Amino acid sequence: MSDAPSSRWSDLERPALDGPALSTALTRDSGLWRSLEVVPEIGSTNAALVAAAAADEPEGAVLVAEHQVAGRGRLDRVWTSPPRAGLTVSFLLRPDVPAARRGWLPLLTGVALAEAVGQVTGVRASLKWPNDLLALDGRKLAGILAESSGTAVVVGVGLNVSTTAAELPDTGTSLSRLTAATVDRAPVLLAFLRAVERRYLQWTAALGDPISSGLARDYLAWSSTVDTDVVVSLPDGSTLEGTATAVDWDGRLVVATPGGQVELASGDVRHVRRSAGH
Numbered sequence: 114m115s116d117a118p119s120s121r122w123s124d125l126e127r128p129a130l131d132g133p134a135l136s137t138a139l140t141r142d143s144g145l146w147r148s149l150e151v152v153p154e155i156g157s158t159n160a161a162l163v164a165a166a167a168a169d170e171p172e173g174a175v176l177v178a179e180h181q182v183a184g185r186g187r188l189d190r191v192w193t194s195p196p197r198a199g200l201t202v203s204f205l206l207r208p209d210v211p212a213a214r215r216g217w218l219p220l221l222t223g224v225a226l227a228e229a230v231g232q233v234t235g236v237r238a239s240l241k242w243p244n245d246l247l248a249l250d251g252r253k254l255a256g257i258l259a260e261s262s263g264t265a266v267v268v269g270v271g272l273n274v275s276t277t278a279a280e281l282p283d284t285g286t287s288l289s290r291l292t293a294a295t296v297d298r299a300p301v302l303l304a305f306l307r308a309v310e311r312r313y314l315q316w317t318a319a320l321g322d323p324i325s326s327g328l329a330r331d332y333l334a335w336s337s338t339v340d341t342d343v344v345v346s347l348p349d350g351s352t353l354e355g356t357a358t359a360v361d362w363d364g365r366l367v368v369a370t371p372g373g374q375v376e377l378a379s380g381d382v383r384h385v386r387r388s389a390g391h
Contacts, residue, residue, distance in 0.1 A: 126275050126295055127197035129179060130302070138303055139175070145310040146204075147173035154196075156183035158203035159260055159269040165205060166265035172207040175306060181271075198276045199287070200298050203269035204306070206313065210321025215266055216364025216378060217323050219244050219259040220332050221316060222268050225308035226255060227335045230272075233301045236291050239337035242357070242366050243379035246272070247337060252286035270305075274298050323362060332360060342388035343368065345377060354388065 132151030139149050155161060155178040162176055180196035194201065208215060223240040230236050230246070238254055239247050246255035255272040273287035274296050281287065288296040316326040323329035333339055338357050345353040345368065355370035365376040366385070 126289075127195075129197060130177060130299060132177070135177075135299060135302065139306055143173075143310060144314060145173050146175060146306060147171070149175040149177065149306075151177045151179065154178065154180045154182060157181060157269075158201055159258060159267050162203050162205045162267040163260055163262045163265075166262040166267060170205060170265075172205055172265070174205045175202060176204070177202045177302070194271060194273065194276060195280055197298075198280065199274045200270065200272040200302055200305075202302065202305075203267055204309070206266050206268065207264050208266060208313075208317050208321065210317055213363045214321030214323070215259075215261065217316065217321065217328060218266055218268055218364075219257045219379070220360070220364050221312050221328055222257050222259070222270060222309060224328065224331050224335055225312055226257070226270060226272065226305055228308050229301060229304035230254070230288065233304050234288050234292055234296055236288055238335075240332065240335045242336065242338040242360065242385060243364070243382075248286050248291055250286070253284055254286060254288070254291075272301070274301070323360075323364070329360065336360070338366065338385060344386050344388055345382050346384040346386075347381070348383055357385075 130151045132149065135151065136149040139146050158176045158178050158181060162174060165174060178201045181201045208218065223246060226246055227238050227240060230238055237249055239249065241247050244257040245253055248254055255270055258269045260267050273281065273285060275289045276287040278290065312328060316328055319326040339359060341357055343355065343357045347353060353368065353370060353375065355368040357366055358369050359367040361367055361376055365378045368375045368377060
């Protein structure tokens, strides 16, 4: 953002989060969340919690940054946001489920985020496999990054809240742009983390089974990828075209191609987009 004198007025639209109040509200009756810390600035919330996981920190820690200066998306893409313009949050989990089922964690997070955004702001969104929350016009509202560290998984979310058109890429949007109003980040954050807790406890109680926990059904209801024709960019530079028909038990995207059915894990793809004309 500009350092011009007028920039200070943006603080009225971007008040700081009250960390202690949020921590009390979140942890008071929680069966998962142990702590919530808000820091003014950090390199990467995910990196900080991956380090905490390596030091045997138990699950249930939440870290929120008002400004993240070395944010990363999937495949180490750069992710940036002006101070206090969005929600930058990571949390540490240690799911007692088969390792293959961990692929559902970013999808679970996406469902919780879509639910919370709709509940608090009225904004309808969709989920693009594997890690994006999209507005109904296809512009990106949020990205999700899950990183494994031993028995732990750290999940990070970057959600555009008050980001302006000038601060966003052409492909992005924000909650304030969609609602044409100021959006308070605190209730969105609490609703999101409570939704994650509810779904995570159901999913882990079912040993990561996406069917019996209801997660697969709800994910498909939010998905804007399944049942569409897609072009998948692969790490070697090649592309794969077909119809996305399902998400399997391990959270992989199932694509029907002329050469047969292919199951793709998030790490197997660089980009998924709809085919032209769809």
